Amino acid sequence: xxxCSVETRDLVKRHGSTAAxxxxxxxxxRGEFFSILGPSGAGKTSVLRLxxxxxxxxxxxxxIEDRPMTGVPPNRRPVNLVFQSYxxxxxxxVFQNIAFGLEMRRLPREEIESRVQAALExxxxxxxxxxYPSQLSGGEQQRVALARALVNRPAxxxxxxxxxxxxxxxxxxxxxxxxxxxxxxxVTMVCVTHHQEEAxxxxxxxxxMDRGRVLQVGRPHEIYDxxxxxFVARFIGLSNELTGSVVTLENxxxxxDPSGLHPSRPIRVRCLYNVALGDRVTVVLRxxxxxxxxxxxxxxxxxxxxxxxxxxxxxxxxxxYLLRLxxxxxxxxxxxxGAGDRKRFAAGERxxxxxxxxxxxxxxx
Amino acid sequence: MNAPVPSDPIxxxxxxxxxxxxxxxxxxxxxxxxxxxxxxxxxxIVFAVSFAxxxxxxxxxxxxxxxxxxxxxxxxxxxIFAQSILFAxxxxxxCLLLGFPLAYYIARLPRRRQGIWLMLVMIPxxxxxxxxxxxxMFILRTEGVMNRLLIGAGLIDAPIELLxxxxxxxxxxxxxxxPFMVLxxxxxxxxxxxxxxxxxxxxxxxxxxxxxxxxxxxxxxxxIAGCLLVFIPSLxxxxxxxxxxGARSMMVGNLIQHEYLVVxxxxxxxxxSFVLMGFLIVAMAVYYRVDAGxxxxxxxx
Amino acid sequence: xxxxxxxxxxMSLGNVLFLYLPIAVLVLFSFNASRLSATWQGxxxxxxxxxxxxxxxxxxxxxxxxxxxxxxxxxTGLGVAVALGLERLGSRSRRVIEGAMLLPLVxxxxxxxxxxxxxxxxxxxxxxxxxxxxxxxxFNLPLVMVIVRARLGKLDPRLEEAASDLGATPWQVFRRxxxxxxxxxxxxxxxxxxxxSLDDFIVTFFTAGPGSTTLPLKVxxxxxxxxxxEINALSAILVLxxxxxxxxxxxxxxxxxx
Numbered sequence: 001x002x003x004c005s006v007e008t009r010d011l012v013k014r015h016g017s018t019a020a021x022x023x024x025x026x027x028x029x030r031g032e033f034f035s036i037l038g039p040s041g042a043g044k045t046s047v048l049r050l051x052x053x054x055x056x057x058x059x060x061x062x063x064i065e066d067r068p069m070t071g072v073p074p075n076r077r078p079v080n081l082v083f084q085s086y087x088x089x090x091x092x093x094v095f096q097n098i099a100f101g102l103e104m105r106r107l108p109r110e111e112i113e114s115r116v117q118a119a120l121e122x123x124x125x126x127x128x129x130x131x132y133p134s135q136l137s138g139g140e141q142q143r144v145a146l147a148r149a150l151v152n153r154p155a156x157x158x159x160x161x162x163x164x165x166x167x168x169x170x171x172x173x174x175x176x177x178x179x180x181x182x183x184x185x186x187v188t189m190v191c192v193t194h195h196q197e198e199a200x201x202x203x204x205x206x207x208x209m210d211r212g213r214v215l216q217v218g219r220p221h222e223i224y225d226x227x228x229x230x231f232v233a234r235f236i237g238l239s240n241e242l243t244g245s246v247v248t249l250e251n252x253x254x255x256x257d258p259s260g261l262h263p264s265r266p267i268r269v270r271c272l273y274n275v276a277l278g279d280r281v282t283v284v285l286r287x288x289x290x291x292x293x294x295x296x297x298x299x300x301x302x303x304x305x306x307x308x309x310x311x312x313x314x315x316x317x318x319x320x321y322l323l324r325l326x327x328x329x330x331x332x333x334x335x336x337x338g339a340g341d342r343k344r345f346a347a348g349e350r351x352x353x354x355x356x357x358x359x360x361x362x363x364x365x
Numbered sequence: 366m367n368a369p370v371p372s373d374p375i376x377x378x379x380x381x382x383x384x385x386x387x388x389x390x391x392x393x394x395x396x397x398x399x400x401x402x403x404x405x406x407x408x409x410i411v412f413a414v415s416f417a418x419x420x421x422x423x424x425x426x427x428x429x430x431x432x433x434x435x436x437x438x439x440x441x442x443x444x445i446f447a448q449s450i451l452f453a454x455x456x457x458x459x460c461l462l463l464g465f466p467l468a469y470y471i472a473r474l475p476r477r478r479q480g481i482w483l484m485l486v487m488i489p490x491x492x493x494x495x496x497x498x499x500x501x502m503f504i505l506r507t508e509g510v511m512n513r514l515l516i517g518a519g520l521i522d523a524p525i526e527l528l529x530x531x532x533x534x535x536x537x538x539x540x541x542x543x544p545f546m547v548l549x550x551x552x553x554x555x556x557x558x559x560x561x562x563x564x565x566x567x568x569x570x571x572x573x574x575x576x577x578x579x580x581x582x583x584x585x586x587x588x589i590a591g592c593l594l595v596f597i598p599s600l601x602x603x604x605x606x607x608x609x610x611g612a613r614s615m616m617v618g619n620l621i622q623h624e625y626l627v628v629x630x631x632x633x634x635x636x637x638s639f640v641l642m643g644f645l646i647v648a649m650a651v652y653y654r655v656d657a658g659x660x661x662x663x664x665x666x
Numbered sequence: 667x668x669x670x671x672x673x674x675x676x677m678s679l680g681n682v683l684f685l686y687l688p689i690a691v692l693v694l695f696s697f698n699a700s701r702l703s704a705t706w707q708g709x710x711x712x713x714x715x716x717x718x719x720x721x722x723x724x725x726x727x728x729x730x731x732x733x734x735x736x737x738x739x740x741x742t743g744l745g746v747a748v749a750l751g752l753e754r755l756g757s758r759s760r761r762v763i764e765g766a767m768l769l770p771l772v773x774x775x776x777x778x779x780x781x782x783x784x785x786x787x788x789x790x791x792x793x794x795x796x797x798x799x800x801x802x803x804x805f806n807l808p809l810v811m812v813i814v815r816a817r818l819g820k821l822d823p824r825l826e827e828a829a830s831d832l833g834a835t836p837w838q839v840f841r842r843x844x845x846x847x848x849x850x851x852x853x854x855x856x857x858x859x860x861x862x863s864l865d866d867f868i869v870t871f872f873t874a875g876p877g878s879t880t881l882p883l884k885v886x887x888x889x890x891x892x893x894x895x896e897i898n899a900l901s902a903i904l905v906l907x908x909x910x911x912x913x914x915x916x917x918x919x920x921x922x923x924x
Contacts (some may be wrong), residue, residue, distance in 0.1 A: 367924070371697075372708065388750045388751055388753050388754050388840075389751075389754070389842075390751060390754050391751075392747040392748070392750050392751030392754075393747070393748055393752065393754070393763075395743075395747060396745065396747050396748035396751070396767070396807060396811070397745050397748065397763070397767075398805065399744055399804065399807060400766075400767055400770070400804065400808075402805060403782065403785070403800055403801070403803070403804040404769070404770050404778070404781075404804050405766075406785065407778075407781035407782050407784060407785035408773075408777070408781050410781065410784050410785055410788060411777070411780065411781045411784055414784060442715065448920070463681055463684075464681075465676060466674055466677045466681075467677070467678045467681045467682070468675065470674045470675060470677070471678070471679040479919075480677075482682075484913075484916060485682055485685075486682065486685065487912075488909055488912055489685045489686060489689065489907055491858075491861060491866070491909075491912040492689070492904070492905045492908040492909060492912075493864075493865040493866075493867075493882065493885075493905065493908055494867065495865075495867050495882050495885050495886060495889070495903045496689075496885070496901040496904050496905055497688065497689065497691070499692070499885070499889055499893075499897060499901060500688035500689055500691065500692040500901070501688055502889070502893060503688075503691070503692055503695065503893055503898065504688055504691055506893060510691055510695075513705065518914070536766065540684070540688070543681070543684075543685065544685070597772065597774065598774060600774070601774025601776050601777065602774075602867065603775070603776045604867060608889060613855040614755070618774070618776045621777075621780060622780075623777055625780055625872075626781070631784065634780065634783070635780075638776075638777050638780055638781075641774065641777065641908030642773070642777065645773070645774070646706055649772070661703075
């Protein structure tokens with residue numbers, strides 16, 4: 001693809017007999033903020049190291065800016081990696097750290113000076129140029145690591161769990177800042193993380209990986225609202241589930257008869273993927289889509305289920321409800337506080353859960 | 366054979382106040398007394414004797430004269446000193462060249478395999494130094510294995526004099542002290558974060574630049590420790606030049622032995638010993654200063 | 667990095683081979699039937715047999731063993747005591763004294779040998795086995811100290827605190843907790859000191875008198891008389907013994923690290 005900055009074709013990397021990277025094919029667009037998301041051991045760091053050149057694939061190809069990278073060592077790839085531990089050279093100052101890549105490429109002194117200074121200012125560390133990494137805070141070190149990569153104007157910047165070492169407050173600030181810098185500079189960024197909220201916040205597109213395979217690639221809301229598998233659904237955010245079999249099927253809408261529950265009519269859900277009558281499926285619904293009311297009758301395309309409130313937990317800006325639908329089914333609901341007209345339910349109360357058909361998703365069980 | 370243990374600085378985790386009640390202070394006394402009586406005092410005696418005069422049949426006549434030290438400026442002694450320093454320096458350089466790759470390789474192995482390799486490196490060191498030197502005598506002599514191999518390979522026609530030469534001495538010294546270089550280097554490389562090497566590589570550095578700009582500066586303390594641990598014993602070597610060297614390969618150690626036991630000029634021998642000591646003290650002072658400098662910065666400034 | 671690894675591995679193996687090859691050659695030729703030739707003439711044990719007949723050699727061996735045993739016992743006792751006693755000091759004085767005690771390991775052996783010789787002559791103590799023993803103890807003491815202190819440093823002080831908390835007196839803490847944990851290091855250190863004593867030449871050279879020849883001294887005089895397969899055989903034995911002892915020492919210490 002012409003506007004493709006990074007492409008992997010059928011990439012395979014084995015560790016012993018297991019495939020850490022199992023036929024991964026990705027196309028990352030120029031200027032995109034692309035996250036690879038997955039639990040530890042999913043193979044995402046392996047993909048990053050293959051892109052950077054620290055490991056060679058057993059099969060498959062890597063192309064960066066349409067140039068094949070087979071056999072190209074890391075120091076000749078137009079790629080820079082921001083390490084999880086930052087890997088700042090302790091014996092060099094901030095300035096010297098950032099200038100390192102430029103020096104290795106033998107750029108003239110004046111150009112190095114101006115580019116490093118610009119990079120320092122972009123990450124707001126202009127005054128720290130003469131300090132040593134050990135004298136900086138974690139957040140400052142991270143910014144130096146970022147500047148050190150960006151100053152080389154690579155085609156792609158790779159980030160390995162960039163925010164993992166920061167505390168919550170700093171983390172959220174850095175998410176915003178990182179994204180802002182990326183947009184300002186316009187460089188392609190590939191970020192690896194196991195933190196799904198982070199991936200969803202910062203990325204233009206996300207790839208979800210598990211055990212070496214890419215399960216789904218898409219924009220954050222696609223991944224969240226339309227996961228293609230139970231694993232993705234469960235990994236990204238909380239999910240409420242119902243298993244049952246498909247009893248009706250028409251116009252992209254299916255009706256599911258949930259096992260163990262007896263609603264007045266089958267649960268109506270959108271069918272995004274191929275489902276046939278009689279299939280066993282799982283209906284997935286996000287907690288924030290659950291509405292609680294005392295009304296028993298569904299209207300329009302709504303689904304209604306009866307439940308008993310098991311717990312109501314106050315959580316600052318939200319109320320979290322644990323709702324028991326049956327012996328085997330326990331759902332979570334998140335209701336925002338502040339809307340004055342919302343009724344608060346207490347533990348033990350009987351309620352009716354409502355949601356509309358286009359808010360849930362059906363997946364193969 | 367001296368048996369220095371090139372390990373990390375010895376510290377215990379016990380804070381000063383904690384151990385006080387546990388071990389009685391008198392435990393120190395016997396060991397300290399022994400060391401003082403049979404090490405420090407003898408050294409002081411040597412120092413004193415270096416200012417004395419030689420008796421008619423050997424022995425010491427107690428006076429104070431600096432002539433002994435002045436005598437050392439004689440070209441003959443000077444040459445031997447210079448040669449010793451040269452040999453020791455060449456040995457150190459060779460040990461560094463050979464030892465660094467080995468240390469780097471071991472340090473990058475998975476932890477379990479490191480122990481075996483380190484043991485392999487250290488064990489020859491703990492065997493009899495005489496035997497190890499003799500081994501080279503055996504191999505390098507004119508009817509020895511080395512000559513046989515060279516002739517057999519067609520590189521030379523007749524056996525050449527490999528033994529009793531400067532080269533043989535340096536070879537013997539390198540062989541003897543290589544393990545001393547490997548251990549501190551290994552410790553230093555082991556402490557180096559491998560991510561730093563990768564980061565440098567990621568930032569367009571060639572392999573040589575990675576070594577020169579990242580690995581070397583950050584392993585400097587280990588390099589210096591290793592060099593000192595090789596240089597100091599090499600300078601005072603005795604067995605190696607005695608067995609492997611020719612008449613002109615004499616080193617300070619041989620000279621000292623010669624003065625003491627053959628010429629029986631103890632004052633001169635003592636002066637020689639103390640000049641040797643002087644070099645060592647200088648070398649150690651350099652080491653401590655560099656080492657302290659490192660601690661303050663946390664790395665090389 | 668992968669291509670480089672092969673080169674590095676090859677070089678490292680080469681280095682290690684360099685360390686062992688001369689010894690291997692030596693041992694190999696101790697079985698060579700020919701006296702002088704560097705070519706293989708057949709397998710024989712006659713050189714080893716010749717050693718067994720050599721009276722002077724056996725006497726030297728006996729001396730070596732005696733010196734080694736006595737100096738090891740002394741050095742271990744004194745060394746352990748110093749290692750423990752150092753715990754008492756504040757960190758500054760501890761560093762100074764520890765550094766001073768380490769000096770015998772750093773100073774070239776020839777200086778130690780010469781200094782001891784002068785010392786003994788000046789106090790009119792005749793050179794003989796006792797003087798050799800004194801010298802060996804002097805350089806083995808720091809060795810033991812270093813090994814024991816390294817182990818001491820790895821001990822969790824909370825173990826002793828726990829024992830104390832459970833009612834043990836300081837002596838009991840030492841006897842039931844500290845010493846058992848230290849024992850592998852003490853044994854290892856003793857084995858190390860024993861080996862070093864057996865192998866020592868230079869200090870022994872200067873502190874031995876007539877009739878107190880040790881094995882290394884005998885080897886030296888044999889070498890000075892010229893290369894011979896008996897020396898090969900003797901060397902082979904010495905090497906094997908040293909390696910065995912050191913291997914044992916390291917194994918003992920390693921066991922304790924689990």
